[in-house]
Amino acid sequence: MGLVSAACFAEMGNCVLCLGSDEIKIQQLQKSKTPLYEPGLDSILNDNLHAGRLTFGCEFSKISPQCQVFYISVDTPSARDGSADLTELWQAVDEISGQIKQDSFIITASTVPVGTSEKIKSRILEQLEKQGKFFNVDIVANPQFLKEGSAVADFNRPDRIIIGVESDKAKRLMSELYKPFSRSFDKLMFMGIRDAELTKYAANAMLATKISFMNEMANLAEKLEVDIEHVRMGIGADSRIGFSYIYPGCGYGGSFFPHDVKTLINMGAEHGYQANILHAIDDRNELQKHRLFEKLNDQFKGDLAGKTVAVWGLAFKPGIDDLCQAPSLVLIEALLKAGAKVRAYDPVAMDNARDYFSKLNIDDSLITLVDHQYDALKDADAMVLVTEWKPFRQPDFNAMKRLMKNLVIIDGRNQYDPATLKAEGFQYSGIGRTI
Numbered sequence: 001m002g003l004v005s006a007a008c009f010a011e012m013g014n015c016v017l018c019l020g021s022d023e024i025k026i027q028q029l030q031k032s033k034t035p036l037y038e039p040g041l042d043s044i045l046n047d048n049l050h051a052g053r054l055t056f057g058c059e060f061s062k063i064s065p066q067c068q069v070f071y072i073s074v075d076t077p078s079a080r081d082g083s084a085d086l087t088e089l090w091q092a093v094d095e096i097s098g099q100i101k102q103d104s105f106i107i108t109a110s111t112v113p114v115g116t117s118e119k120i121k122s123r124i125l126e127q128l129e130k131q132g133k134f135f136n137v138d139i140v141a142n143p144q145f146l147k148e149g150s151a152v153a154d155f156n157r158p159d160r161i162i163i164g165v166e167s168d169k170a171k172r173l174m175s176e177l178y179k180p181f182s183r184s185f186d187k188l189m190f191m192g193i194r195d196a197e198l199t200k201y202a203a204n205a206m207l208a209t210k211i212s213f214m215n216e217m218a219n220l221a222e223k224l225e226v227d228i229e230h231v232r233m234g235i236g237a238d239s240r241i242g243f244s245y246i247y248p249g250c251g252y253g254g255s256f257f258p259h260d261v262k263t264l265i266n267m268g269a270e271h272g273y274q275a276n277i278l279h280a281i282d283d284r285n286e287l288q289k290h291r292l293f294e295k296l297n298d299q300f301k302g303d304l305a306g307k308t309v310a311v312w313g314l315a316f317k318p319g320i321d322d323l324c325q326a327p328s329l330v331l332i333e334a335l336l337k338a339g340a341k342v343r344a345y346d347p348v349a350m351d352n353a354r355d356y357f358s359k360l361n362i363d364d365s366l367i368t369l370v371d372h373q374y375d376a377l378k379d380a381d382a383m384v385l386v387t388e389w390k391p392f393r394q395p396d397f398n399a400m401k402r403l404m405k406n407l408v409i410i411d412g413r414n415q416y417d418p419a420t421l422k423a424e425g426f427q428y429s430g431i432g433r434t435i
């Protein structure tokens with residue numbers, strides 16, 4: 001996220017020094033090599049690196065004494081107890097404290113629990129005082145709403161820009177910084193610092209709620225012999241509900257929804273509040289990730305031993321190479337446990353998948369990662385679509401029929417028309433649909 005923000009700020013003419021702790025990645029970036037798959041990022045990184053507006057380094061001592069604006073975007077992952085692990089954040093804050101040479105602004109773009117920005121300020125002021133420095137430090141909470149896979153577009157064309165401030169000076173700075181991203185209409189929304197911190201969690205939790213709610217409806221629809229896709233369209237057309245984030249599926253993954261819902265639960269618990277709705281969202285999601293295995297298991301009457309299952313899509317969503325908390329991993333683990341063999345393919349996440357599975361020391365004969373979607377189908381007893389990449393949407397059903405041993409399709413993202421597949425001779429099962 002920091003890389004995308006830095007590149008987009010530089011693209012608008014700002015000079016940005018990007019500091020990271022991973023030396024190998026920093027060296028790659030200095031040579032204009034993007035260490036992650038993010039559409040549109042390569043070209044703006046390259047342009048701004050060559051224009052001299054973007055520089056990379058690992059040493060905080062490289063920060064110019066003139067620098068007044070510090071933008072923090074380190075990771076704030078889940079700790080074991082469900083709270084946010086702020087280790088990287090405090091390290092970065094301490095590094096920054098050592099480099100402040102005048103009145104400064106500290107902008108926190110990382111997703112942080114409510115109250116963290118205030119703690120950042122206290123910690124910096126304390127450290128400055130120890131150094132005998134008494135500068136004014138203005139804190140800003142500026143959570144981001146970028147989606148992996150469309151982060152550059154999201155940064156350049158945000159729906160809104162949430163800014164928590166404590167002073168008019170900080171308000172003026174942020175208005176100036178975001179002016180180029182707010183030209184069509186005023187997208188800046190100023191509020192208190194704690195309000196901005198909670199807005200970020202509330203937005204992710206609301207989207208996670210929509211998904212878990214639809215997954216609940218889909219499971220009910222199966223019991224009631226209803227097609228959830230009709231229900232989805234029926235409710236989505238109500239402008240108060242809307243069509244986005246109501247696609248039923250095999251559960252949400254990624255680094256953010258699962259983590260942010262848990263952190264919000266944890267924040268409530270710390271203040272003596274039991275967040276029942278959030279617990280239910282999280283529970284439904286964990287259970288939903290098992291639905292694909294349950295469907296296969298039902299299909300093969302509890303005997304999956306020796307069966308070959310093709311898996312289409314490994315990333316937690318299309319357009320990215322990220323396997324973090326992906327439903328595919330839950331499915332594959334359950335299949336291997338049940339004695340099935342897996343042949344898996346993803347258009348972009350294969351390197352990460354090889355890396356992931358090699359660390360699990362699984363017998364090579366049990367999981368085969370193939371280079372083409374149709375290779376995955378060779379002699380397969382079933383195919384499970386887990387991630388709805390575009391090439392999976394309109395496959396060559398005749399080729400599939402030639403390759404597969406058994407014509408069973410489990411569609412984890414409701415990409416196919418049940419009647420068409422039935423007519424083609426497949427046994428089809430989607431999420432929340434009966435045929």
Ligand SMILES: NC(=O)C1=CN([C@@H]2O[C@H](COP(=O)(O)OP(=O)(O)OC[C@H]3O[C@@H](n4cnc5c(N)ncnc54)[C@H](O)[C@@H]3O)[C@@H](O)[C@H]2O)C=CC1
Nearest residue numbers: 001019020021022073074075076088091092110111144146
């Ligand atoms: N990735 C995304 O699309 C979005 C992420 N966020 C939030 O932004 C934050 C960052 O997330 P990601 O970019 O995904 O994490 P990331 O792990 O990809 O990037 C964090 C970067 O911080 C660097 N770092 C760690 N400790 C450091 C230190 N002491 N000094 C300097 N650099 C240090 C790491 O080398 C790494 O490059 C999280 O709080 C996340 O919730 C918010 C919106 C979107």
Ligand SMILES: O=C(O)[C@H]1O[C@H](OP(=O)(O)OP(=O)(O)OC[C@H]2O[C@@H](n3ccc(=O)[nH]c3=O)[C@H](O)[C@@H]2O)[C@H](O)[C@@H](O)[C@@H]1O
Nearest residue numbers: 144145146147148211245246247249252253254256316317
């Ligand atoms: O906090 C973050 O950093 C980001 O988290 C999410 O972004 P992201 O995790 O990249 O992915 P999404 O595109 O929102 O998808 C998350 C998961 O929900 C699933 N999903 C999404 C929509 C839907 O209708 N159904 C559904 O199951 C996707 O398959 C995926 O597994 C938010 O959408 C961003 O606004 C936010 O900035």
